[in-house]
Amino acid sequence: MPAPFARFLFLCLLSGFVRAEAVLPAPVQEALNRASIPRDAVAVWIQDLEAPRPIVTHRVDAAMNPASVMKLVTSQAALELLGPTYVWRTRITSTAPLRRGVLDGDLAITASGDPRLSRERLWLLLRDLRMAGVSRIAGDVITDRSVFSLPPYDPGAFDQRPLRPYNAPADALSVDYSALRLRISPTTDGAIVRSEPLPAGLSLVSRIRRNAGPCADPSAGLSAGVEIADAGTRLVLDGFVPQDCTAPFDWNVAPLTPARLFEGLFRSLWAEMGGTLDGRFRDGPTPDGGAVLAESVSPALPEVLRDMNKWSNNVIARQLFATLGAVTEPGADSLAAGARACRTALQAAGIDTRALVMENGSGLSRSERASAALLGQLLIRAWHSPTMPELIASLPIAGRDGTARRRLAGSTTAGFAHVKTGTLDDVRSLAGYVLARNGRRYGVVLLINHPNASAARGAQDALLEWVANL
Numbered sequence: 206m207p208a209p210f211a212r213f214l215f216l217c218l219l220s221g222f223v224r225a226e227a228v229l230p231a232p233v234q235e236a237l238n239r240a241s242i243p244r245d246a247v248a249v250w251i252q253d254l255e256a257p258r259p260i261v262t263h264r265v266d267a268a269m270n271p272a273s274v275m276k277l278v279t280s281q282a283a284l285e286l287l288g289p290t291y292v293w294r295t296r297i298t299s300t301a302p303l304r305r306g307v308l309d310g311d312l313a314i315t316a317s318g319d320p321r322l323s324r325e326r327l328w329l330l331l332r333d334l335r336m337a338g339v340s341r342i343a344g345d346v347i348t349d350r351s352v353f354s355l356p357p358y359d360p361g362a363f364d365q366r367p368l369r370p371y372n373a374p375a376d377a378l379s380v381d382y383s384a385l386r387l388r389i390s391p392t393t394d395g396a397i398v399r400s401e402p403l404p405a406g407l408s409l410v411s412r413i414r415r416n417a418g419p420c421a422d423p424s425a426g427l428s429a430g431v432e433i434a435d436a437g438t439r440l441v442l443d444g445f446v447p448q449d450c451t452a453p454f455d456w457n458v459a460p461l462t463p464a465r466l467f468e469g470l471f472r473s474l475w476a477e478m479g480g481t482l483d484g485r486f487r488d489g490p491t492p493d494g495g496a497v498l499a500e501s502v503s504p505a506l507p508e509v510l511r512d513m514n515k516w517s518n519n520v521i522a523r524q525l526f527a528t529l530g531a532v533t534e535p536g537a538d539s540l541a542a543g544a545r546a547c548r549t550a551l552q553a554a555g556i557d558t559r560a561l562v563m564e565n566g567s568g569l570s571r572s573e574r575a576s577a578a579l580l581g582q583l584l585i586r587a588w589h590s591p592t593m594p595e596l597i598a599s600l601p602i603a604g605r606d607g608t609a610r611r612r613l614a615g616s617t618t619a620g621f622a623h624v625k626t627g628t629l630d631d632v633r634s635l636a637g638y639v640l641a642r643n644g645r646r647y648g649v650v651l652l653i654n655h656p657n658a659s660a661a662r663g664a665q666d667a668l669l670e671w672v673a674n675l
Contacts, residue, residue, distance in 0.1 A: 229244070229247075229261070229263055230261065230667070230668065230671040232667040232668075232670065232671050233249070233664050233667045233668050233671060235667070236661075236663040236664035236666075236667045237661070237664050239663065240657050240660035240661055240663065240664065241657050242653060242655050242657050242658070242660070242661060242664070243655070244263070244264075245264070246653060246654055246655035246658075247263065247264065247651070247652070248263060248264040248265055248267050248269055248576065248577035248650070248651070248653075249261055249262070249263040249264075249577060249650065249651055249652075249668070250262055250263075250265050250577040250578060250580070250648070250649070250650040251647055251648070251649050251650075251668075251672060252584075252647060252648050253645050253646075253647055254585060254638075254645075254647065255645070259581065262577075262578075263577075264577070265576060265577040265578040265581065265650075266560065266576050266577075266578055267560070267576055267577070267652075268560035268562070268574040268576055269574060269575065269576065269577075269634075269652045269654050270570075270571070270573060270574060270629065270631075270632045270652075270654050271573065271574070271575045271580065271627055271634045271636075271652060272568045272569075272627025272628055272629045272632045272633070272634045273517045273519075273567065273569070273625065273626065273627035273628065273634070274568060274575070274580065274625050274626070274627040274634040274635065274636045274650075274652075275563070275566065275567065275568035275570075275573050275575060275627070276513060276514055276517065276522050276566070276567060276568055276625060277514075277580065277583060277584075277587075277596075277625055277636055278547055278551070278561070278563070278566070278580075278583065279522055279525055279526055279529075279547060279566035279567070280510050280513070280514060280525075280596055280599060281550070281551075281583055281586070281587050281590075281596060282529060282546060282547040282550040282551065283506060283510070283525055283528075284506065284510075284587075284590070284592040284595060284596060285550045285553075285554070285590075285592075286529060286532070286533065286546060286550050287506055287528070287529070287532065288506070288592075289505065289506055289507050289592050289595050290505055290506070291505065291506040292502050292503050292504070292505055292506070293319035293320070293321075293322075293502075293503040293528070294315075294317050294319075294500060294501070294502055295314065295315070295317060295319055295322060295330065295378070295500065295501045296314070296315045296497060296499075296500045296501075297312060297313070297314055297315075297330065297334055297497070297498045297500070298312075298313050298315065298491060298492075298495030298496060298497050298498060299311065299312045299313060299495050299496060300492045300493075300494055300495045300496070301343075301344060303337075303338055303339060306338060306339065306340035306341060307340070307341045307343055308339050308344070309343050309344075310343060310344040311342075311344035311345045311346070311347050311484070311492070312339075312342050312344065312346050312347070312498075313346075313347040313349060313491040313492060313495060314346065314347070314348050314349065314378065315349045315491045316348065316349060316350050316377040316378035317352055317377065317528075318352055318353055318375070318376075318377045318379075318524055318528045319379075319503045319524075320379070320382075320503070320509055320513075320520070320521040320524035320525060320528075321503050321504055321508075321509055321512065321521075322378075322379065322381075322501065322503070323381055324380060324381055324402070324470055324474070326501050327380055327471065327474060327501075328474050329501065330499050330500075330501040331471070331474050331475055331478060331480070331499075332478065333498075333500075333501075334480075334498055335478050335479075335480060336499075337498045337499060339480070339498065340479065340480055340481070341480065341481045341482075341483070342481070342482045342483065342484065343483050343484070344483065344484045345484035345485050345486065345487055346468075346471070346484065346485075346486045346487075347487060347488070347489045347490075347491065347492075348378055348464065348467070348468075348486060348487070348489075349377075349488070349490055350377035350378050350464075350488060351377070351490060352377045352531050353375065353376070353377040353527050353530075353531055353539045354531075354537060354539050355374070355375060355527065355538075355539055356538060356540065358374040358375075360372040360374060360459070363569060363570075363571075367459075368430075368431070368458045368459055368460055369458075369459065370382060370383075370384035370457045370458065370459050370520070371519045371520070371569060372459065372569075373459045373463070373520050374463065374523065375520075375523035375526070375527040375539070375540075375565075376463035376464070376524075377527075378463065378464070378467050379463045379467070379520070379524065380463075380466060380467050380470055381466070381470075382518065382520040382521070383459055383461075383463040383466055383520060384457045384458065384459045384520075385400055385404070385440075385457065385458055385459065385460060385461070385466070386400065386455055386456075387399070387400050387409075387442070387455065387456045387457070388400070388401070388453055388454075388455055389423070389424070389427075389442075389446070389453060389454050389456055390453040391415070391423075391446050391450055391451055391452075391453070393415070394414065394415055395411060395412075395413045395415065395446075396411055396413040396415075396442075396446055397411065398411045398413070398442050402470065402473040402474060402477065404461065404465075404466055404468075404469025404470050404472075404473055405468070405469045405470075405472035405473045406437035406438060406465075406468075406469050407437060407438050407439075407440060407460070407461065407469055408436070408437060408438070408439050408440070409439075409442070410432075410439055410440065410441045410442065411442050412441060412442060412443045413442055413443065413444060413445070413446055414444075414445050415445065415446055415447070415448050416445040416446075417447070417448055418447035418448065418449065419447060419449050420447050420449040420450035420451075421447075423446055423447065423450040424454065424456045426444045426445040426446065426447070427442060427443070427444040427445075427456060428442075428443045429441065429442055429443070429458045429460065430443065431460050438460065438461065438465075440458070440460045464486075464488070468486045506595075507592075507595040507598065507599065509521060510525075510595065510596070510599040511598060511599045513525065513599070514600055514601065514607070514625055515599065515601050515607035515608070516607055516608060517607075517608050517625075517626075517627075519565075519568075519569045522565070522566050522568070522569075523565050523566065523567055525566065526539075526540065526543040526544075526547075526563075526565055526566030526567070527539040527540060527543055528543075529542070529543040529546040529547065529566075530542030530543035530545075530546060532546075533545070533549075534546070540564070540565060543563070543566060544563040544564075544566075548561055548563070551579070551583065554583075554586045555582075555586075556579060556582040556586060557578065557579060557582065558579065560574060560575055560578075560579055561574065561575055561576075561579060562574035562575075568627050568629075569629075571629075575652075577650040577651075577652055580636045580650045580652075581636075581648055581650050584636065584637070584648035584650070585648060588638070588646075588648065597623050600623040600624060600625055600637050600638070601623070601624060601625065602620060602622070602623055603618065603619060603620070603621070603622040603623075603624055603669060604616065604618070604619025604620055605619065605620050608626055609622075609624055612624075612665075612669070613666055613669060613670070616666075616670065617673075618639075618669055618670050618673040618674075621639060621640045621641075622637060622638065622640070622649075622669050622673065623637050624636065624637030624638070624639075624649070624669070625637055626665070631654060631655060631656050631658050632653065632654055632658055633653045633658040633659070633661040633662070634651065634653065635649070635650070635651045635665045635668070635669075636648075636649065636650045636651070637649060639669055639672040639673050640673070641673055641674065641675040642673065642674055642675065643675050645675070647672050647675070649668060649672055651664070651665055651668050
């Protein structure tokens with residue numbers, strides 16, 4: 206298309222005189238051709254955020270798997286329904302008397318589904334408990350997870366990799382995203398494996414060996430398995446570390462249920478502080494009338510969204526999705542209610558949700574669906590929302606940070622696009638905002654569902670470059 210006509214068409218589109226182009230931008234079409242991806246496997250939406258209609262639309266009403274771009278739906282619904290100052294609280298209470306450091310009864314931990322509860326914050330929470338004068342808990346520890354109502358969950362159902370951290374379930378009392386961070390220190394013939402602190406009841410066994418090869422990804426050859434023994438759970442590390450890898454590195458696995466990991470870390474940290482526990486851990490409701498002994502407050506929602514979207518954290522997304530369900534429909538199935546909450550928030554903003562199917566709000570799903578039109582309307586709504594800065598600040602910056610840090614590296618477009626990407630087998634997706642050279646900002650959506658989707662990165666980059674150079 207000649208440049209003068211392209212400019213004329215662009216101005217007409219802004220004025221609402223003509224309809225959006227059905228023709229894909231030439232660089233995008235060429236990249237799709239190179240990847241052998243047909244047009245009927247692609248959906249594209251591009252719109253100036255201040256214009257009345259898109260400048261490019263292609264199959265925008267098709268319901269497609271958006272992969273992690275679905276996190277945009279969860280994020281915007283959370284900002285609409287919970288608000289940017291929302292926080293989660295983990296509270297320790299007891300109705301028992303405290304005499305000379307001894308809590309003569311049960312201690313209750315009331316969970317709220319905090320997505321960012323870490324071992325460091327748990328340590329601080331227990332330090333506050335010690336500062337409140339407790340050194341011995343003579344009764345049980347009651348964990349109240351009732352804020353969430355969750356269906357049974359199989360961590361291996363998605364890809365038969367149940368120990369992968371991204372497969373960890375939502376849980377009202379999840380710590381460290383329900384994963385264990387292991388420090389792998391290579392030795393001459395194997396590796397030493399440590400975790401600090403090691404959860405009580407878990408032991409580590411290293412069967413790691415060394416083999417020849419470059420140190421591209423030191424954890425690529427590792428595997429993990431769980432063995433249940435009388436003395437507790439054994440996490441067995443197997444596989445190979447290349448000989449060229451000499452520096453220690455971290456590897457994350459999820460060998461324990463959220464409840465088992467929380468208990469193990471609580472017991473280990475409490476013992477390190479000199480605390481003792483006579484009873485056991487058990488789930489149950491928090492007794493009424495208890496005194497508050499300690500409390501941990503999460504970062505506010507925008508900081509949680511930043512962690513979720515910058516690094517596409519699926520566990521945070523599941524926690525946030527369940528929180529939406531728990532807040533809007535207490536006592537109902539938190540995931541089903543979370544899906545209804547997201548749909549209601551979008552419909553209230555005038556967004557057509559007929560193509561929307563949500564399972565867990567993270568995009569790590571074979572069944573979730575959205576259309577390019579829905580995502581485009583969401584981008585427009587978010588741009589004109591009071592919480593626009595919070596959403597955009599949570600998105601990876603192309604060529605700069607997060608999951609998009611290697612996108613457009615070295616290009617003059619690097620730093621001019623805030624985009625969420627998504628990756629699954631047969632799925633590549635992208636949605637976000639691009640600041641063009643004409644000084645205007647655009648919303649962009651590109652969804653690809655095809656067996657050759659893994660070769661679509663060139664098309665994604667071509668789309669961002671084309672919009673940035675308008």
